[in-house]
Amino acid sequence: MAQVEGLNLRGSRYYVRIVIPDDLRDAYGKHRVNLALGTSDRREATLLGTLKRAEWLADLEAKRVARNPSSVASIAPELARLLADMVRAHVLSDDDRVRSDVALLAEMVHVRRELDLRAENPLRIPQWTPSEVREDDLSGLTTDEAHELTSLNAYLNGNAAMAMAGGNLKAVLPLVQAQAAKLGVHFDAKTPGARDALVVCLKEFRKAHREMTLRDAGEVVETPPMPAPVLPSPVAQQEKPKTLRDVFERWSRSGVAPRSADSVQAMERTLRQFEAQHPGVPLADISRGMGDLYRTWLLENCKTPKTARDRLTGIKSLLKYATTVLEWTTRHTWAGLDIKATTSARRRPFTDDELKTLFSTELHTRYVLPTVPKAGRDAAYWIPLLGAFTGARLGELCQLRTVDVQTIEGMHVLVLTDDGEGQSIKSAAGHRTVPIHSELLRLGFMEYAKATKDAGHDSLWPDMPLREGKPSDYFGRWFRGFREGLGLHGPGLPTFHYFRHTVRPLMRRAGFSESTQDKVTGHETQGSVGTVVYDHWTLKEIQAAVEAIKYPSLSLHPSYAQ
Numbered sequence: 001m002a003q004v005e006g007l008n009l010r011g012s013r014y015y016v017r018i019v020i021p022d023d024l025r026d027a028y029g030k031h032r033v034n035l036a037l038g039t040s041d042r043r044e045a046t047l048l049g050t051l052k053r054a055e056w057l058a059d060l061e062a063k064r065v066a067r068n069p070s071s072v073a074s075i076a077p078e079l080a081r082l083l084a085d086m087v088r089a090h091v092l093s094d095d096d097r098v099r100s101d102v103a104l105l106a107e108m109v110h111v112r113r114e115l116d117l118r119a120e121n122p123l124r125i126p127q128w129t130p131s132e133v134r135e136d137d138l139s140g141l142t143t144d145e146a147h148e149l150t151s152l153n154a155y156l157n158g159n160a161a162m163a164m165a166g167g168n169l170k171a172v173l174p175l176v177q178a179q180a181a182k183l184g185v186h187f188d189a190k191t192p193g194a195r196d197a198l199v200v201c202l203k204e205f206r207k208a209h210r211e212m213t214l215r216d217a218g219e220v221v222e223t224p225p226m227p228a229p230v231l232p233s234p235v236a237q238q239e240k241p242k243t244l245r246d247v248f249e250r251w252s253r254s255g256v257a258p259r260s261a262d263s264v265q266a267m268e269r270t271l272r273q274f275e276a277q278h279p280g281v282p283l284a285d286i287s288r289g290m291g292d293l294y295r296t297w298l299l300e301n302c303k304t305p306k307t308a309r310d311r312l313t314g315i316k317s318l319l320k321y322a323t324t325v326l327e328w329t330t331r332h333t334w335a336g337l338d339i340k341a342t343t344s345a346r347r348r349p350f351t352d353d354e355l356k357t358l359f360s361t362e363l364h365t366r367y368v369l370p371t372v373p374k375a376g377r378d379a380a381y382w383i384p385l386l387g388a389f390t391g392a393r394l395g396e397l398c399q400l401r402t403v404d405v406q407t408i409e410g411m412h413v414l415v416l417t418d419d420g421e422g423q424s425i426k427s428a429a430g431h432r433t434v435p436i437h438s439e440l441l442r443l444g445f446m447e448y449a450k451a452t453k454d455a456g457h458d459s460l461w462p463d464m465p466l467r468e469g470k471p472s473d474y475f476g477r478w479f480r481g482f483r484e485g486l487g488l489h490g491p492g493l494p495t496f497h498y499f500r501h502t503v504r505p506l507m508r509r510a511g512f513s514e515s516t517q518d519k520v521t522g523h524e525t526q527g528s529v530g531t532v533v534y535d536h537w538t539l540k541e542i543q544a545a546v547e548a549i550k551y552p553s554l555s556l557h558p559s560y561a562q
Helices: 022-028 042-067 077-100 102-120 143-166 173-182 194-216 244-252 261-277 288-301 305-324 352-358 378-390 394-398 438-442 445-454 473-485 498-509 514-521 529-534 539-547
Strands: 007-010 013-019 032-036 405-408 411-416 432-435
Touching (some): 013 042, 077 102, 077 143, 077 194, 102 143, 173 194, 244 261, 261 288, 288 305, 378 394, 378 438, 378 445, 378 473, 394 473, 405 445, 411 539, 432 514, 432 539, 498 514
Antiparallel strands (some): 007 013
């Protein structure tokens, strides 16, 4: 049976996971949803998951079209007619919604009465009581509700009549722009043909409001179906050619959370360098041959091959974004182009001597905390130890909250996630639960976490400043100065990231597979579909791998005092 993308089993029930594209994540407030299918039967889940996924993909595409309207050279008569029909359908369907909302009409009547009483007695305190809910009532609106709706529609109709009589096109402009966005069109009043289109739309706007008052008089006025949001073929407009600058503007604003200022500035520098060589080149004209020539230029003009590769990679990222996310191009023409550059400083494990030097100061022998704000006081003691016994990334550790320290299945664990405000995880594999090493428990980590939570703090490191978009920045600067002060500096000498390269060999030598190591450190697992999709690890299995991280050369003494 074919596998439905995103189909997953939680307990005994199936779900289908939908990943929200980067350019729509702010509209949904999340980067994925897991939809319950309400069944434990795999065949039924496959069918339901296929249907549910198709519905969501259609909704995502509709939102993308509405949110990313394209400018057009002119508003053709066919488009004007389509917009006018959409305006009338919208006004009448909105009237249908109000007429069917009994609770809203009852509240309108109540508000009107209170305002009338207030007019008679300005000192009266309004009584905002909830309206009664009428269930299974086939009698329709009460006399007061019908009168209130008639008054409202008469007022709206009067405004529409005055707009029509005075030729006030601004009265209908916002509604026309909203309908145009559904077609993927940016409606600018200055575009040729826009004024004529607004005149046609205002006539339908006026007509629809007149029809609302006819309904109030008992006339039958059917609401027309909303025209399909597809532009007629004759309306195909020639829009301004897209460039990499347009792609960059969209890329820089994409995602649930804004991209970091550092990454945006780096991409801006990369783009400016490209634009200096190819000013104003349309996206469609960026060929593979151009990429090959630009690669040669980068190698001749950048200081190092690594810088040249980074600049080439930046442009390739924008081209890929234009193809896979924006769908502005049908093919990523620079895919596969690369520049070989050797890494000057390969990361390696800490040596025993380096670990002794790092953990033999008063900070870790007597809990003498630094006063430099960037160190975050207690964070300076615990974060290096957490790095040494989990291999977690510095950013993951700096953004920990007190609620991320949990007890699951009787085991103390760290929950590494991006659920909290300002939290981010590098990749899907970074979402993980890591058992806390027995050595950290012996040193008093759980006592520290409890004391911090009991004090009412959300952050596990309440004294540590976090830089927006890059939580590890300030602490990283302090840690670099700290290790350099111990003589651990210069090319090839360890950074915090070396902890990740330290814990993996320890787990490997203890007999744990690479995929198990990945579960601890949050690396993307490489391997067959069977390994990635069907293998699961229990916390006990992961705990055994964590406990394999041992440093016989270190003699750590409990020094945390609540």
